[in-house]
Amino acid sequence: MKNNSFIGCINMTGTAQKQLHKPEAVFFDWDGTLVDSFAFLTKAHNSVKSQFGLSPFTGQEFSRYFGVPRDRLFMDIYGPHATDAKPVFEQYFHDNHLKEMVLIPGAEKMLDTIASLGIPMGVVSNKRADFLRAEVEYLGWDKYFGDVVVGAGDAVADKPDPAPLIFAASMYDNIDIERIWYVGDTQIDVECSMAAGCTCVVVAPLETTTKGDIYEKNYQEICGFLLQCP
Secondary structure, eight states: OOOTTOOSOOOOOTTTTSOOOOOSEEEEOOBTTTBOOHHHHHHHHHHHHHHTTOOOOOTTGGGGGTTOOHHHHHHHHHGGGHHHHHHHHHHHHHHHTTTTOOBOTTHHHHHHHHHHTTOOEEEEEEEEHHHHHHHHHHHTTHHHHTTOEEEETSSSSOTTSSHHHHHHHHTSTTOOGGGEEEEESSHHHHHHHHHHTOEEEEEOOTTOOOOOSEEESSHHHHHHHHHHOO
């Protein structure tokens, strides 16, 4: 999983040689992108797994499930216990997620910078929609995103399908989806963004194999890139 110290920088990769302009909107993934929820989600699933006699995740084992659509996630982790495990997990999550949130370093400053540029923003996540909106409101970040907070089940399909990103874009009038940046940290985010026709901005560590149109190490560098765009 990513090291949130976020040191260093990687130049643009993939299709980033295309001419890029200042975006008409910037949408964000949530977990692993704006909020560092890896440790909490590992803890939550381990609590549930213990109740079903399943071995806990150790080290970085949970990383391969990060960002996976919810229905597939529970089947992959709990197998025949998936249906029974889901409400147990959701109760644990409901009781603990707000008090255990950890922000990605530099995220709020970056949101302030984008807001100062007058660029609309939104969130597109595979997190359960009511949990996602509760976290956005708890942080007071609805001032950045307004109602453009799209979670699991809000669109006809979840990521990596482009439907939730297209749905989020439709909430703003007269925005060209090709001029939207989608910021994420996993291959699922890249697939969703590219299928929707957006520019994909990956914030990830050096060792990642995930590649987007823009590949940066921290939010300070994303802000600098934004400020230089024509």
